[in-house]
Amino acid sequence: MTTATAAPGAVSTPGEQPAGPVNPAPLDMSGVAESVRREMERTFRRSVKGLEYISTGDPGVGLTAKDIVHSRGALRLYHYRPRVDEVYRTPVLLVMSLISKPYILDLAPGQSLVEFLLDRGFDVYMIDWGTPRPEDKRLRLEDYVLDFIPECVEVVHRRSGEPDVSLVGYCMGGLLAALYAALCPDAASGGRLRNLACFTTPVNYDGMGLFRTWTDPAHFDVDRIVDRLGNVPPQMLYASFNLLRPASQVAGRVRLWDNMWNDEFVVSYRRLQRWAADQIPFPGECFRQTTKELQQQNLLMKGEFQLGGRVVDLSSIRVPFVHVVAEHDHIVPYEAARDLVGMVGSEDREEIMLKGGHVSLVAGRNAVRRLWPRLEEWLAERSV
Amino acid sequence: MADDRRTGKPANPPPDPFAMWREWVTQSEHQMNKVFNEMMGTEEFARASGSWVEAMTMFQQTMNENAQRYLQMANVPTRTDVSELAERLTAVEERLQRIEALLATAIGRKEQNRPARPARTRRPPSERRVAEQPEAATTPRLIDAVPAGAEAKSGGAGPEPK
Numbered sequence: 001m002t003t004a005t006a007a008p009g010a011v012s013t014p015g016e017q018p019a020g021p022v023n024p025a026p027l028d029m030s031g032v033a034e035s036v037r038r039e040m041e042r043t044f045r046r047s048v049k050g051l052e053y054i055s056t057g058d059p060g061v062g063l064t065a066k067d068i069v070h071s072r073g074a075l076r077l078y079h080y081r082p083r084v085d086e087v088y089r090t091p092v093l094l095v096m097s098l099i100s101k102p103y104i105l106d107l108a109p110g111q112s113l114v115e116f117l118l119d120r121g122f123d124v125y126m127i128d129w130g131t132p133r134p135e136d137k138r139l140r141l142e143d144y145v146l147d148f149i150p151e152c153v154e155v156v157h158r159r160s161g162e163p164d165v166s167l168v169g170y171c172m173g174g175l176l177a178a179l180y181a182a183l184c185p186d187a188a189s190g191g192r193l194r195n196l197a198c199f200t201t202p203v204n205y206d207g208m209g210l211f212r213t214w215t216d217p218a219h220f221d222v223d224r225i226v227d228r229l230g231n232v233p234p235q236m237l238y239a240s241f242n243l244l245r246p247a248s249q250v251a252g253r254v255r256l257w258d259n260m261w262n263d264e265f266v267v268s269y270r271r272l273q274r275w276a277a278d279q280i281p282f283p284g285e286c287f288r289q290t291t292k293e294l295q296q297q298n299l300l301m302k303g304e305f306q307l308g309g310r311v312v313d314l315s316s317i318r319v320p321f322v323h324v325v326a327e328h329d330h331i332v333p334y335e336a337a338r339d340l341v342g343m344v345g346s347e348d349r350e351e352i353m354l355k356g357g358h359v360s361l362v363a364g365r366n367a368v369r370r371l372w373p374r375l376e377e378w379l380a381e382r383s384v
Numbered sequence: 385m386a387d388d389r390r391t392g393k394p395a396n397p398p399p400d401p402f403a404m405w406r407e408w409v410t411q412s413e414h415q416m417n418k419v420f421n422e423m424m425g426t427e428e429f430a431r432a433s434g435s436w437v438e439a440m441t442m443f444q445q446t447m448n449e450n451a452q453r454y455l456q457m458a459n460v461p462t463r464t465d466v467s468e469l470a471e472r473l474t475a476v477e478e479r480l481q482r483i484e485a486l487l488a489t490a491i492g493r494k495e496q497n498r499p500a501r502p503a504r505t506r507r508p509p510s511e512r513r514v515a516e517q518p519e520a521a522t523t524p525r526l527i528d529a530v531p532a533g534a535e536a537k538s539g540g541a542g543p544e545p546k
Contacts, residue, residue, distance in 0.1 A: 032400070072474075073477075073478075087503070088504065088506045089504040160504075213424075216427075228442070228445040246417065246420045247413045248417060250413075254409055380509060383508075
């Protein structure tokens, strides 16, 4: 063992014993000086980069090459251009949530689930619900589940020439995909659905935490909101999401300042922040329906939820199914999501819990290491 | 200096005040979120937020109605007029699409403007590994699954904005 007076970098030999009594090693204050010097340097770079941050626009997002192969109202169906010479037989259709923009799945080269799937040999399509216009206030879940999704699935079928498709839904997109799977015939019954993958999809709204409390019918009159405003304004949704973790807004700014010298951090922060703030209105009738029937009455969990006059029975889902949930999801807590895997009737079904939060599950460094390879593995086996 | 025998790093590293400050920010964030969440989970808060939403929607409605009246007086189309027009356009668009789809089916035309189609014959890695056993045995697949540079570009733990 080296002593405190030994030259820096000296290495002891195995078995060497201390010659005298062991004194606590004194602190190496040169390390503190180094730390201060590093922070001074970073402070200078923060000032320069901070000016850059203020003077430059948001980085580009959703840049993977694609074609719009179908449009209807605000809806756009994208077909991403293949990046390899050989793809899996079954195309993949990504279904996004109604309340956020889909480019979270295609943030930037190297940070794009879409790009990853293309590179791993999948034929990828995505439904972008677009920004609801005032006239879309009458849209209900029936329109999305029984009309728009089946129509997009047919377009994918016609374009790919394949009889079936895998659906991958994120957050409320997972709910839409699961409702479609429950109500429309699957590939084995003359339909088109081959596989279903959901990410952080709520089914038990008793587990929705603060959202559940805030939308208590005793205090929250959804009818009045929809009747007065039509579509629910994005600012209202953004504020409610921010309220879930109020201190994180401030802490996020502090971390941004702390990492202002780090270009990679700043660009990543700006992309995610742009997405988080880029909320879209929620179609009014759909908001009324989800708030009353799902959030307040929890009808899906009770087996009493109806769409188009038919009771939604998730046990009628028979296709291979996977539900990926995030351990630290504060938007869709595990209590709200965990029942889904038990409710579907598929023999081939599993739930995968990964570290991370609601957003870092699908985008960012954690997603690259955790979710994406697992999704590839799961889909590849079932896409031939 | 006392060094760790295996790593050669100081066994008693000096406290980094900046690392301590970062840790304090994280701890404070968690604690404050917890306190706020407990406060916002009460019935009182739900009632207050319900009243706020009520006031906000009423204000918004009044603003909308006033703007509509003003635009009507100025003989300018209101948002309602434009929405009605958009609805009719959407209906025409949808009808056109249905006709196109029917026509395509009737004449057996395939999708146009389709880029070159790759072969749909790809096999899952597990099957490929069996087919190429000697080579695959030395190639860890999941490392290859991460796009080049993705780790570096993802920007660390990154923000969790919503």
